[in-house]
Amino acid sequence: MLEIEKLNAGYGRVQVLWDVDLAVEAKQIVALVGANGAGKTTLLRAISGMIAVRSGGVKFRDRDIAGASIESIVDLGIAHVPEGRRLFSGLTVRENLVLGGWRRNNRDLSRVVALFPVLGQRLNQVASTLSGGEQQMCAIARGLMSEPSLLLIDELSLGLAPIMVDEIVGRLPEIAASGTAVLLVEQDIDTALTVSETAYVLETGRITRSGSSRELLADATIQAAYLGLESQ
Amino acid sequence: MSQLLQAAAYGVVQGGLLGLVAVGFSLVWGVMNVINLSHGALAVTGAYLAWLLNLHFGLDPFLALPVVAIALFLFGYALQRGLINLVINAPIFLTLLLTFGLGLVILNSLQLLFNADDRTIETSYASQSLALGTVNVPYGRLAACGLALAITVGLAAVMTRTRLGHSISATGMDRGAARLMGIRARHVYAITFGISAALAGVAGTMIATVGSFNPTTTPGQLTLDAFVISVLGGLGNMYGALVGGLVLGIAESVGGLVLTGTWVNAIAMAVLILTLIVRPSGLIGKAQYSGRVEV
Ligand SMILES: Nc1ncnc2c1ncn2[C@@H]1O[C@H](COP(=O)(O)OP(=O)(O)OP(=O)(O)O)[C@@H](O)[C@H]1O
Numbered sequence: 205m206l207e208i209e210k211l212n213a214g215y216g217r218v219q220v221l222w223d224v225d226l227a228v229e230a231k232q233i234v235a236l237v238g239a240n241g242a243g244k245t246t247l248l249r250a251i252s253g254m255i256a257v258r259s260g261g262v263k264f265r266d267r268d269i270a271g272a273s274i275e276s277i278v279d280l281g282i283a284h285v286p287e288g289r290r291l292f293s294g295l296t297v298r299e300n301l302v303l304g305g306w307r308r309n310n311r312d313l314s315r316v317v318a319l320f321p322v323l324g325q326r327l328n329q330v331a332s333t334l335s336g337g338e339q340q341m342c343a344i345a346r347g348l349m350s351e352p353s354l355l356l357i358d359e360l361s362l363g364l365a366p367i368m369v370d371e372i373v374g375r376l377p378e379i380a381a382s383g384t385a386v387l388l389v390e391q392d393i394d395t396a397l398t399v400s401e402t403a404y405v406l407e408t409g410r411i412t413r414s415g416s417s418r419e420l421l422a423d424a425t426i427q428a429a430y431l432g433l434e435s436q
Numbered sequence: 437m438s439q440l441l442q443a444a445a446y447g448v449v450q451g452g453l454l455g456l457v458a459v460g461f462s463l464v465w466g467v468m469n470v471i472n473l474s475h476g477a478l479a480v481t482g483a484y485l486a487w488l489l490n491l492h493f494g495l496d497p498f499l500a501l502p503v504v505a506i507a508l509f510l511f512g513y514a515l516q517r518g519l520i521n522l523v524i525n526a527p528i529f530l531t532l533l534l535t536f537g538l539g540l541v542i543l544n545s546l547q548l549l550f551n552a553d554d555r556t557i558e559t560s561y562a563s564q565s566l567a568l569g570t571v572n573v574p575y576g577r578l579a580a581c582g583l584a585l586a587i588t589v590g591l592a593a594v595m596t597r598t599r600l601g602h603s604i605s606a607t608g609m610d611r612g613a614a615r616l617m618g619i620r621a622r623h624v625y626a627i628t629f630g631i632s633a634a635l636a637g638v639a640g641t642m643i644a645t646v647g648s649f650n651p652t653t654t655p656g657q658l659t660l661d662a663f664v665i666s667v668l669g670g671l672g673n674m675y676g677a678l679v680g681g682l683v684l685g686i687a688e689s690v691g692g693l694v695l696t697g698t699w700v701n702a703i704a705m706a707v708l709i710l711t712l713i714v715r716p717s718g719l720i721g722k723a724q725y726s727g728r729v730e731v
């Protein structure tokens with residue numbers, strides 16, 4: 205569904221991503237792991253149109269989306285839950301969710317409330333007063349409101365207690381099964397490789413390993429790669 | 437005492453009108469972080485349009501309002517789309533310079549077309565007043581103030597209740613996040629600027645109806661008033677602009693009893709400074725425009 209080939213991208217004159225290849229199939233959960241500064245966020249930004257693609261192809265459902273605007277990529281069915289969540293902090297949970305469905309004029313909260321029941325109890329609460337875990341749920345739910353076929357999640361576990369991470373990650377298979385594939389960027393490598401089917405390891409802007417998550421999890425060198433050490 | 441009451445009543449109706457001048461200015465500032473120094477020039481453009489419609493077709497200025505609003509909206513939309521969007525990410529100094537220059541171009545063109553004379557739109561009700569005991573309030577001013585109030589309430593409702601309003605406030609809060617929701621920020625900015633210009637045109641028309649205007653001193657005065665009121669009321673807050681306008685109107689009118697004409701700007705600045713000392717976020721306070729992250 206998403207096919208990235210030989211993608212090069214960066215900021216201004218600084219190139220961050222080098223010849224990145226990556227694919228996500230429909231209803232799949234794919235993990236993207238790597239050390240700090242490897243370029244994971246940059247890759248998600250290049251997919252969702254937040255930064256320009258320098259060269260290479262980004263195909264989504266057989267359409268070339270490299271160079272398309274953020275808004276038109278949302279229209280095509282990609283939702284990006286950005287690093288740091290970027291909720292509209294002064295607005296309520298309900299208002300945030302409705303804004304998530306703005307483009308399709310989707311105001312039906314039932315799907316996301318079924319997924320994260322706690323949000324249902326917090327609908328009239330101002331987003332900035334939610335706990336970190338609830339904020340992440342709200343951010344993911346807001347992304348789902350646009351009924352995407354691909355959801356990009358950046359640093360799901362950032363600043364969250366392990367039990368909260370488990371709870372949110374536990375929802376991902378359900379999200380994928382209902383028709384929204386997930387590309388998950390995660391520092392917590394065990395969590396990421398456990399929930400996903402396929403995974404990619406990004407090291408200083410290049411994909412160095414990829415394949416079945418189960419095999420990668422069993423591979424000791426991955427732990428080294430994650431820590432940013434030289435891998436054999 | 438009756439002199440004081442009269443001044444207070446005048447201050448209220450004048451203040452409502454000033455609030456209308458400021459509300460669009462405050463909207464643009466709050467949503468896109470642009471201090472539009474051409475705001476007064478846009479208001480005066482609206483005033484000339486209504487004046488022309490009255491002169492040539494005998495159209496009552498209140499009936500001319502829809503025409504003025506639509507014309508100024510389109511003008512504002514085009515200005516933002518074609519010009520201001522180009523420098524929207526530039527340092528604020530550049531947008532200041534651009535809108536200042538834009539204001540100059542507009543008012544020089546108006547001066548070329550209509551010369552620098554003071555103009556006013558003559559109406560039959562301009563000289564009639566509502567007498568409340570010893571206090572007289574001209575009908576025209578009363579209607580202008582009522583209109584300002586209605587527009588402010590209407591705009592606040594649009595912002596909080598409609599799809600368009602949601603897209604404008606979301607873009608003002610965090611443009612990048614709004615774009616990730618599929619909101620077309622450039623279009624939203626242009627709509628916002630168009631609304632602001634339309635409001636300026638309506639305010640200008642009212643000023644031309646209850647008083648007079650010219651292309652040389654009026655634009656600068658209105659921009660200054662709008663600036664003071666926006667800071668006074670709190671940025672991007674519709675009701676803040678109205679409250680700020682009322683405070684300024686009353687302060688200037690009552691202060692005018694003891695001080696002479698040229699001191700009104702000093703009164704405005706004194707009120708502004710006092711407010712900022714007591715409440716740095718403005719009377720109503722800017723609530724949500726903060727985490728502007730560039731994308
Ligand atoms: N806005 C930016 N402008 C310039 N350079 C940037 C910008 N954002 C990131 N970079 C640089 O790009 C490189 C990759 O950063 P990126 O944020 O993609 O890494 P990451 O893998 O997401 O790291 P983390 O795990 O810390 O979030 C880093 O060297 C970083 O300094």
Ligand SMILES: [Mg+2]
Nearest residue numbers: 244245246287
């Ligand atoms: Mg990152």
